[in-house]
Amino acid sequence: MHCQEDRVLKIASILLGKRVRNWYLRILRTDQLSNEWKDSLQHAQQEDSDIKPILEWMKASAPKPMWSDVSAMSSTTKSYWAQWDSLLIQDGVLCRKWENGRGDKCHLQMVVPKAKVPDVLQLYHSGCSGGHLGVKQTLLKIRERFYWVHCRDDVEDWCRKCTSCAAIKGPQTRSRGALKLYNVGAPWERIAIDVAGPFPESESGNKYFMVVMDYFTKWPEVFAIQNQEASTVADKLVHEVFCRFGVPLEIHSDQGRNFEFQIFQETCRVMGTHKTRTTSYHPQSDEMVERFNQTLERYLAKVVEKRQRDWDMHI
Known part of the structure; x- marks a missing residue:
């Protein structure tokens, strides 16, 4: 795994600009985050009005708060509160445990505050490592490492407003004439x-x-x-x-x-x-x-x- 990531990093160092490359290096590995990225994410989480109450409760090792404690808070805070059992703090960063439908795979997603959402979207869609992929592929790549409430809506909105995608994609014309299928029986035949x-x-x-x-x-x-x-x-x-x-x-x-x-x-x-x-x-x-x-x-x-x-x- 590390060999593959090292190869990606080497290619990124050649093809990407210095600023984008540094972003890529900082968030490529969730298990080996740089101190700069950790400090930046911790600070952004502490400053985020929706995440801050959850973060304070978890740092105090308090049990799950009662509904009366969160009823007056924002809908985003309530959403994180509903996922209380899936949240934990790792290296000072609030994370969320994610399991696939079969329950045989589990990994941590970093909880992204609102101030950091544009940075993640910029890298995973508009950056060279994103390649301006569609909503589905961009969402899959982001969910491998990050989570925030209304993530899908933000990805859809970002892809829809991407000027590069809009400039390149033209009207799709349908082929005129039915074509016959050609059957092939083996690879490279x-x-x-x-x-x-x-x-x-x-x-x-x-x-x-x-x-x-x-x-x-x-x-x-x-x-x-x-x-x-x-x-x-x-x-x-x-x-x-x-x-x-x-x-x-x-x-x-x-x-x-x-x-x-x-x-x-x-x-x-x-x-x-x-x-x-x-x-x-x-x-x-x-x-x-x-x-x-x-x-x-x-x-x-x-x-x-x-x-x-x-x-x-x-x-």
Whole structure:
């Protein structure tokens, strides 16, 4: 577990800015919180009018207060009072015990005061570690470490008002024409390939990215490339895909010249792979990889820096 987190921290130190990285380091591990984050959270909880009464009762080791003691308090305080048996103080921080529906997993969630809610939402949705995911995925990530009353409502409101998400997402148009299903019986039996770009040239000299997707598992492989020539595409396909997953029975692509060029066709012939292509003016037959391209482009548009010279590092 720690090895995986250390790898995440190393990537964060390269890709994220100093300020966001420091936030990430401070709250990534709930069991090894820095003193700075502990002090900040403790102070915010003590200053929060809804949490302060609960915190004082628990620090005094008092039994659960009577209803008459909390009846005049806010609805948020009453909600925490109703969860009294699930609350505890760890390292001076008020936490909540959470168990899954089966009761076989339990972990602690830090209780977040109102003053800290925007910071958590900023990191887990708008930050690079969040990737501007939807309400469901953002909520799942937050609930792994944090809890506050009306958490779902705040996440929904934050995602709805996110300017980056609103700017990137356009109107969704429905496909016109019914398409037939293509049955695939095993992983990497049939793959789709596509090249997107050109994008602003990165510091590494890349201007395109190539997507390879498996029709059976929907597993995507993405590679940043400097050009879309047939030799470049064929070389990347052989050394990065065939050598790792094996040679597929069939490759499907659009009618791009790089896929129709003789060197690419010859590569498929030598490898014993059947090559198919979309029909003219009907890219829907390659809908799987085209849809993934849209998702990846939207994500990159949200996380790249203003100079747009590091987009290939985020792939």
